[in-house]
Amino acid sequence: MSVCYKQHPELRLTEVEGEGVVLHLGTRRYFSVTESGLILLQALETPRTFDELVAALLEEYEVSEAEAANSAREFIDKCLESKLLLEEE
Amino acid sequence: MMRTPISVTCDDASVREKLEAWVRRCGIVPPNKLSFRVMIGSPDTHKGSRRVFRQPAVEIRSGPPDCGVHISWVTAPAIASIPGGSSEASVVLSPTATSMMGTCVETFLITVLIFLLRRAGWHHVHGATARDPQGRGWLIAGDARAGKSTTAALLASRGWPVGTDDTAFLVDDDERVSVKACHGPIALRKGGYTLLGRNVGELLQRRQKMAVWPEDLGATWLPSVEPDMLLFTTVGDRVSKAEPIGAREALTELVRWSAWVVLEPELAQEHLDLLTKLAKQAQGYRVTLGRDLFDHPNRLAELIP
Numbered sequence: 001m002s003v004c005y006k007q008h009p010e011l012r013l014t015e016v017e018g019e020g021v022v023l024h025l026g027t028r029r030y031f032s033v034t035e036s037g038l039i040l041l042q043a044l045e046t047p048r049t050f051d052e053l054v055a056a057l058l059e060e061y062e063v064s065e066a067e068a069a070n071s072a073r074e075f076i077d078k079c080l081e082s083k084l085l086l087e088e089e
Numbered sequence: 090m091m092r093t094p095i096s097v098t099c100d101d102a103s104v105r106e107k108l109e110a111w112v113r114r115c116g117i118v119p120p121n122k123l124s125f126r127v128m129i130g131s132p133d134t135h136k137g138s139r140r141v142f143r144q145p146a147v148e149i150r151s152g153p154p155d156c157g158v159h160i161s162w163v164t165a166p167a168i169a170s171i172p173g174g175s176s177e178a179s180v181v182l183s184p185t186a187t188s189m190m191g192t193c194v195e196t197f198l199i200t201v202l203i204f205l206l207r208r209a210g211w212h213h214v215h216g217a218t219a220r221d222p223q224g225r226g227w228l229i230a231g232d233a234r235a236g237k238s239t240t241a242a243l244l245a246s247r248g249w250p251v252g253t254d255d256t257a258f259l260v261d262d263d264e265r266v267s268v269k270a271c272h273g274p275i276a277l278r279k280g281g282y283t284l285l286g287r288n289v290g291e292l293l294q295r296r297q298k299m300a301v302w303p304e305d306l307g308a309t310w311l312p313s314v315e316p317d318m319l320l321f322t323t324v325g326d327r328v329s330k331a332e333p334i335g336a337r338e339a340l341t342e343l344v345r346w347s348a349w350v351v352l353e354p355e356l357a358q359e360h361l362d363l364l365t366k367l368a369k370q371a372q373g374y375r376v377t378l379g380r381d382l383f384d385h386p387n388r389l390a391e392l393i394p
Contacts, residue, residue, distance in 0.1 A: 012357045014365040017337045021344065023361060028141070028351045030344050032337065 004047035005076060005085045013041055027083060036061065037075055044085065050076070094119055095205075099127035104187050111194050115202070116272035116312055117258075119209035124177045125201070132168040132181040134161075141352060146196045151352050158204045158352060162197035165189060169201040173355065176208045195293075199256065199271070207353065211258035211269060212360040214347040217241040218252035218270050218314045221390050226314035228257065228268055228371070229322055230346040236324040236378040239281035242301060243386040245308035246285065251275075252311040259347070259363045265315045266367040272310055274300035284383045316371045318393055319343070325377035331392035332375045339373030340365055 010026040020038030022031045033041060036057060043056045050072060057068040079085040095112045099105040108125060142149040150159040156173035166183035178201050186193050203213045216230040217237040229237050238254040245251040252270025260267050277285065282299040290301035303310055321334075321342045334342075343364040344350060350360045374393055382388060 010354065012361050014340070014361050016340050016365055016368055017335060019337050021337065021340050021361075021365075023344065023351055023357065025351050025354055025357055030341065030351075032341060 002049045002051075004049055004088050005044055005053070006047040006088070007041060007044045008084055008086055011041070011084060013038070022084060024082070024084060029082070031082065031084070036071060040072065040075055041079075041084070047088065094122050095202075096122065096124045097127065098124065099129070101127075101129050101187070104129065104182070104190070107190050108194075108198070111198070112202075114272060116310070117202075117206070117211075117269065119206055119211055121209050122176065123205050123209060125180055125198075125205075126177055127180045127182060129184065129187060130181055132161075132166050132183060134168075142348070144200075147200050149200070149352075156353065156355070160197070160201055160204065162186060162193065164192060164196065167193065167197055169197075171201070171204050171208070173353065174208075176205070178202075178205050202271075203256070203349070206258055207349065207356050207360070210359065211260050212347065212356075212363055213349055214257050214259055214268070214343065214364075215255055216257040216268070216346065217254045218257050218268050218311060218316075219244045220250045220311055220314055221318075222249070223390075225317040226268070226371075227318045227320060228314070228316040228367075229320040230343065231322045232346070234324065235322045236281075237322065238275050238277050239285070240322065240378060240382070240389070241303070242275045242277055242281065242285055242306060243382055244389070245275070245303040245306040246287065247386045248307050250311035251303040251308045252314060259360075259367060260313075261363055261366070262315070266363055266370055267313050267315045269313050270311060272312070274302045275306075276300055284380075286383075316367060319367070319371045319373040320376045320393070321346075321373065322376045322378050325379050327379050328381055329379040329388055329392060330377045331389075334373040334375055336368045336373070339371070340368035342373065343368055 012023045014021050018035045020033040039060055040053055053072045054068045097105055097108045139152050141151045146163045148161045157171050160169045165186040167186040169178050169180040171178045216228045219227045241251050241254040254275040256271035258269045260269055276298040289305040290299040293300050319339050
């Protein structure tokens with residue numbers, strides 16, 4: 001069974017100038033995210049697999065699958081570290 | 090007598106009259122009815138919810154079991170609770186707290202009012218408000234050392250309409266965000282008061298500040314303004330400077346100075362959306378306030394074209 005990721009329920013998102021600002025109500029911290037990061041976080045309102053996130057990036061940007069996979073992996077790792085995402089089987 | 094949608098009930102007529110006078114003086118007219126239900130007695134300590142903020146003399150708890158907010162006064166026994174979804178604050182004041190109502194209002198009850206107003210869609214930001222001679226609305230945001238009060242006093246002394254030096258509320262007026270001001274005196278530190286060079290106001294003993302009403306400086310009170318300019322200030326040395334910033338940077342600054350955005354999950358998105366709308370509506374500037382402003386307060390308007 002593949003791992004799914006989803007937004008932490010205590011996140012609140014907003015968009016400005018194509019980028020995102022994310023509030024974590026639990027840790028009371030806020031973060032800025034890039035345009036692609038915002039796309040991924042919005043997609044993660046519902047649980048997504050890694051492959052689905054890569055597909056979401058490929059739909060928006062003219063990049064190779066390898067580049068999209070690298071971006072998605074890097075973003076997920078940072079978000080997990082900051083407790084912005086939950087991981088589930 | 091002028092009616093306000095914020096009602097006060099209390100069996101002690103003297104306390105009730107003082108609180109009603111304070112609420113009227115604030116000049117705040119939210120769109121729906123809010124109330125303070127005040128009892129005099131021995132406050133219980135809040136149980137269950139976790140402490141999320143501590144500011145001078147006031148402690149705020151939030152979270153389960155009722156997802157509301159619970160506010161305690163540190164100076165004298167007093168507590169307030171606003172359950173999730175409720176538009177009523179239940180307040181218990183000890184006799185000691187009622188014997189120092191001026192300080193109680195200034196530190197504790199103003200915090201309760203701030204959370205109560207969230208239930209009417211009014212979201213607090215630490216900011217001073219003013220309107221410049223060209224008719225543009227200004228919001229000057231920052232912490233207690235950002236020079237907001239001194240700047241508000243300087244602008245008031247030059248006849249700019251001024252709303253507040255710190256207690257401002259963001260309100261969604263459909264197309265635009267407006268900022269409502271709580272009417273009160275500007276609280277100046279000794280240095281700012283001396284440099285202002287006016288012999289007006291009264292000493293706030295506990296805070297070691299001078300309280301000066303904008304009207305005493307020649308200004309009219311500005312109950313509401315639609316900001317065109319957002320100033321994020323720090324106090325510098327001699328020469329004032331201003332640098333424009335983008336909307337995203339302005340938004341992160343607004344989040345910083347609107348700390349309650351992270352409390353009460355059901356209200357957080359509405360609060361964040363208002364901050365975003367304001368960041369898009371107004372031009373942001375990072376401003377260093379210098380001593381040159383005391384001689385030339387209008388230099389601030391020259392720096393913000």
